[in-house]
Structures are given as C-alpha cells and as structure tokens.
Amino acid sequence: MHSQSMRSFKWFWPWQDREEERWLRQMSLEGWHLTSRSWPFYTFVRGEPTDYVYRLDSSTRSGRDLEDYLSFFKEAGWEYLGKLSAWHYFRQSVVDGQPSEIYTDSESKVDRYRRLLWTLLTPSPLSMVVTLAAMKKFGRHPPWLVALTVTIFVVWTAYSVAAAIMIWRRIQEAKRAQLA
Amino acid sequence: MVREEVQQYLPLTEATYYILLALVSPLHGYGVMQWIHETSRGLVTVGAGTLYNAFSLLLKEGLIVKVDEDERRKYYRLTTKGKQVLLRQIERLEVMTAAGQDAKASLAEAGKGDTDA
Numbered sequence: 001m002h003s004q005s006m007r008s009f010k011w012f013w014p015w016q017d018r019e020e021e022r023w024l025r026q027m028s029l030e031g032w033h034l035t036s037r038s039w040p041f042y043t044f045v046r047g048e049p050t051d052y053v054y055r056l057d058s059s060t061r062s063g064r065d066l067e068d069y070l071s072f073f074k075e076a077g078w079e080y081l082g083k084l085s086a087w088h089y090f091r092q093s094v095v096d097g098q099p100s101e102i103y104t105d106s107e108s109k110v111d112r113y114r115r116l117l118w119t120l121l122t123p124s125p126l127s128m129v130v131t132l133a134a135m136k137k138f139g140r141h142p143p144w145l146v147a148l149t150v151t152i153f154v155v156w157t158a159y160s161v162a163a164a165i166m167i168w169r170r171i172q173e174a175k176r177a178q179l180a
Numbered sequence: 181m182v183r184e185e186v187q188q189y190l191p192l193t194e195a196t197y198y199i200l201l202a203l204v205s206p207l208h209g210y211g212v213m214q215w216i217h218e219t220s221r222g223l224v225t226v227g228a229g230t231l232y233n234a235f236s237l238l239l240k241e242g243l244i245v246k247v248d249e250d251e252r253r254k255y256y257r258l259t260t261k262g263k264q265v266l267l268r269q270i271e272r273l274e275v276m277t278a279a280g281q282d283a284k285a286s287l288a289e290a291g292k293g294d295t296d297a
Contacts, residue, residue, distance in 0.1 A: 057229055069232060075210045075253065076228035102229035105195050111233065 004046035006032060011040045014086045014120060015113075015166040017056045024091075025099070028052040034091070037084035053099035056087035058115040078102070086119050109174040117167045124160050128153055189243070189265045191272060195226050199234055200258060200266045203244055208253040209235065238262070 008027075012020040024034055029051060032044035055078070061069050070080055073090060077100075081089035092100060103109045131149065135141060192200070198216040207215065209231060216226050226234075235256070238244045243262035248255040258266065 072209055072232045072235075073228050075208070076213060076231075077210075078228060100227065101225075102227040104225055104227040104230045105193060107193065108227075108230040108233055112229070 005035070006044045006046070008032075008042045008044060009040055010042055013163075013166070014116060015163065015170055017087065021054045021056060024054040025052060028054075028091075034081060034089070036082070037089075039085055051094040052091045053094050055090045055100075055102045057090065057102055058086070058112050058119060059088055060115050060119060073102075086116060106174050106177045109177075110171050113167050113171045113174065117164065120163050120167075121160055124156055128156075186261070186264050186268050189241070190268055192265070192269045194224060195230055196234055196238070197266075197269055197273075198224055198226065199231070199238070200243065200262060200269075203256055203258045203262070204266075206247050206255040206257045208255050210253075212256075 010023065012023075027034065027044060029049055031047055031049040033047050033050070033052065034042060034054070035045050036043045059066070059069055073080065077092050078090040079092060081091060083089075090102065094100075103112055135146075135149065195216075198220060199212060201219070202212045202215045209228075213226055213228070213231060216224055235244070239246070239256075241261075242259055243265055244256045245259050246254055247257045
C-alpha cells in the first residue's frame with residue numbers, strides 16, 4: 001500500500017517560528033506529519049493522529065560538531081527531520097499534555113535568535129560584493145541586467161532590515177522573561 | 181587555584197548549578213536532564229538545547245571533562261576546577277538561604293493583617 005502524502009502551501013517568515021511550531025503540531029493532531037519543506041511548501045504524510053510537538057533550532061554547527069549535536073538531541077528523545085529552512089526541525093511525542101522545550105532559560109532563548117539572525121544576514125553583504133565585482137570586471141551590461149541586479153539588491157536589503165527588526169523584537173521578548 | 185579564576189564564573193545560573201551538581205559523579209547528557217528534574221522536585225527542567233550549549237561551554241572552560249564513551253553515550257564529570265566553582269556557589273547559596281530564612285520569619289510576623297495600601 002502506498003502511503004498518502006499531501007503538499008501544502010503555507011507562508012512563514014523565519015522569525016515566525018512559534019507560529020510554525022504550533023501549526024505543525026495541529027497538523028499532526030489531524031494525522032498529517034511533516035516529512036519535508038521546500039519553502040513555501042510543506043510535505044506531509046498521512047498517519048495516525050498523534051500529539052507531536054515540533055521545535056525549530058538554529059544551530060550553525062557543521063561536520064563532527066553537527067553529528068555530536070544531533071546525537072545529543074536524539075538521546076534526549078528528539079527525532080530529527082532535517083534542516084528544512086533556516087531552521088533545524090525536531091519533533092517528539094507529547095507526554096501528559098506537556099510539550100517539551102529545547103531551550104529552558106532566557107539566555108539560551110536569546111542565543112537561539114542571535115544565531116538565526118547571523119544565519120540570515122551573513123550571506124547578503126558578501127554576495128553583493130562578489131556580484132558587483134564580477135559585473136565591473138566584465139564591462140558593459142545591457143540595461144535590463146543592471147536593473148534586475150539593482151532590484152534584487154534592493155529587495156534583499158529590505159528583507160534583511162525587516163529580518164533584523166523582527167528578530168531583535170523576539171530577542172527583547174526573550175530578555176523580558178529574564179530577572180536573573 | 182587562584183581565587184579570581186573561580187570567581188569569574190559566579191554566580192552560576194540555576195541550570196548550570198544543577199548541571200555541575202549532577203556531574204559530581206559521571207553521568208551522560210540525558211541522565212543529567214532526568215537527574216535535574218528529579219532532584220529539583222520538578223522545579224527545574226533543562227531542555228536539550230540549553231544543556232548542549234551549557235556542556236559545550238563547561239567543556240571549553242575546563243569545568244567538566246569527558247570521562248567515558250560507548251557507542252550510544254558520552255559520560256562527563258567535574259574537574260578539580262569545576263569542583264571549586266561548585267563549592268563556592270554552594271557557599272553563596274547558603275548565605276542567600278540564611279538571609280531568606282530571617283526575612284521569612286519577619287515577613288510572617290508583619291504579614292498578619294497588613295495590606296499593600
């Protein structure tokens with residue numbers, strides 16, 4: 001028997017992680033379990049309705065460090081779904097109605113958003129410089145190409161500024177919960 | 181050990197304090213999570229991400245060390261430096277608790293029939 005799957009369109013910005021986690025949990029409660037995501041599409045497989053809690057993390061580790069980090073989460077009962085966007089996706093079954101958190105103090109909650117910000121903003125200045133350098137090297141360009149490049153840069157810059165503001169807000173929220 | 185070297189880590193966060201307590205004898209990561217939950221009578225829960233980052237930092241600073249490893253798990257324990265930091269933290273907490281006990285007594289006394297108005 002072939003397992004039934006479904007592709008679903010849903011738009012979440014990277015800083016809407018809490019909303020996304022809630023939506024994925026709701027989908028699992030309805031019997032649709034996340035298998036992959038290629039923005040802005042989510043792929044679900046049909047199964048028994050299960051109370052799964054989903055958690056998104058922003059680790060920047062790679063290689064052996066990444067393996068170490070993933071095996072640590074596995075040991076703690078988290079199933080790894082992959083790095084499906086700017087985030088790593090984890091899930092586990094909810095025991096006695098209490099969904100587990102992966103970050104439990106405000107310091108590490110703040111760090112999680114700082115790493116996300118870093119992941120989102122690092123590529124932009126570098127690739128802009130590389131593109132401009134390449135264009136300069138190859139001399140004259142048709143006006144449409146120049147216009148296209150400028151448009152991409154403007155949109156990208158606007159996105160980066162919006163991301164920085166929204167994630168900064170999330171950081172402030174996480175800090176507010178901190179008294180120590 | 182130089183006193184300042186220990187002092188720079190104090191006060192510990194609640195999570196770090198419990199992690200160091202758990203590693204007085206060798207234990208693996210998941211064991212630390214369970215131990216903390218039980219020992220704190222459910223008051224403190226340390227998530228996998230918080231614990232992993234704390235472990236990375238404590239290893240880097242030489243407060244804990246990996247003592248054993250099998251195919252599934254890694255075991256960690258306090259170093260001498262880690263023990264000294266933990267002892268200093270316990271002393272700080274004793275002072276805090278003593279001060280709290282005094283306040284608790286007078287709060288109970290003054291609390292009879294007073295309001296915030």
